[in-house]
Amino acid sequence: MRPAPRLLGDARDQLLELGPGQVAVETVDYPKLEVPQDVASATGMSRKADHAVILRNVSTNICGSDQHMVRGRTTAPVGQTLGHEITGEVIEKGSDVQFLQVGDICSVPFNIACGRCRNCHEGQTGVCLNVNPARAGSAYGYVDMGGWLGGQAEYVMVPFADFNLLKFPDRDQALAKIRDLTMLSDIFPTGYHGAKTAGVTTGSTVYVAGAGPVGLAAAYSAQLLGAAVVIVGDLNAERLKQAESFGCETVDISADATLEGLGKLKPSFQAIGQMGYDATALRVYSRVERIEHVHTPGNSSGIVDGAALMLVGSAQKGQELGLQPRARIIATAVTSTDPTIMLTGPAPATRKALARAGLKIQDIDLFEVNEAFASVVLKFIKDMGVDPDKVNVNGGAIALGHPLGATGCMILGTLLDELDARQLRYGLATLCVGGGMGIATIIERV
Secondary structure (H helix, E strand, O other): OOOOOOOOOOEEEEEEEEEOOEEEEEEEEOOOOEOOHHHHHHHOOOOEOOOOEEEEEEEEEOOHHHHHHHOOOOOOOOOEEOOOEEEEEEEEEOOOOOOOOOOOEEEEOOEOOOOOOHHHHOOOHHHOOOOOOOOOOOEOOOOOOOOOOOOOEOEEEEOOHHHHOEEOOOHHHHHHOHHHHHHHHOHHHHHHHHHHHOOOOOOOEEEEEOOOHHHHHHHHHHHHOOOOEEEEEEOOHHHHHHHHHOOOEEEEOOOOOOHHHHHOOOOOOHHHHHHHHHHHHHHHOOOOOOOOOOOOOOOEOOOOOOOOOOOOOOHHHHHHHOOOOOEEEEEEEEEEOOOOOOOOOHHHHHHHHHHHHOOOHHHOOEEEEOOOEHHHHHHHHHHHOOOHHHEOOOOOHHHHOOOOOOHHHHHHHHHHHHHHHHOOOEEEEEEEEOOOEEEEEEEEEO
């Protein structure tokens, strides 16, 4: 069955891109249950799409990706149809559609996928192999994405409908919340995917750079995933106000950081403490009345991406390979401290390394102390009596980040670079380690 379209004849309204900065709603042919000719020819599939449905568009969003085409940032031709954030009602279906009925209200994920190829079977529907002859992956109404018509239209054809469409179980409830549910077609899953792939979980501290629509979706998703603190940074006060409205901490990145502002940040690990860690610590330290959490996003390092490579070998092998050494390792040491406290390992590890090297703390010219938290560096300076001007002279991990697994190598490289720059001799790098461990390495520039 086919409903009578709003316009006379076999037609519909469709948003088209007419050149940089120009769009228009024009009358085009009513969609058919057919795949684009290029897709059918390239894949060998039948052009007739008994697996497809036609939706009446109930609600749709304009995506930032559409803006790229409209503003001339892509190779989109004049007449390119637009729109891939679609929520609609099934009004016509092919004979092979088994699990959807006329009248169903459905969300349309922006990725078009066949549901049959290897990538689809592995859940990688964004890079389906059978819907775009130019490359893996496709979408509605986007340049070089297979020629599928866009969803900024009265009606749109959705292929492989049993696989691609997400049916809302209650039609009336869906229509009552349709403006919210429209977010499910693209923008909210995008934000959720970002938070999920970043590893957000119970107790996480999360920083979201930018409070635009995707940023706000990611921030809310981080809360759903159990984050203890979600901080959103932006230049726009209205955007930050929106983030605050659902419980986020906010940072106006146009303003300089102040002690007053840093002091207002919420503790990052209070939620984890309430899950049992605080009780354990209070049993170990029975003289302590209560635990006050002081680690905030302002005095903690960022968990960032990073990689480092360092070549370590014997002097003999280096000579055989014709390599010029930059430094030699004088001593290393690993220690264990109270696992309840965890952050105090650098000082005892340093003492042990100094003893092995036959050196005194005064002999060390520069220190790199991994600034997992500000308290780690401050306690090290206090315990070891070192000059703060010799410590982390180019900034610590709060400023530069703490890429777990790469940090040790990175701070050794930073230390050696600065020894070279200043023509100094000895440097010491030290880190606290999970479980109460500490490690220190002393190097000599050669």
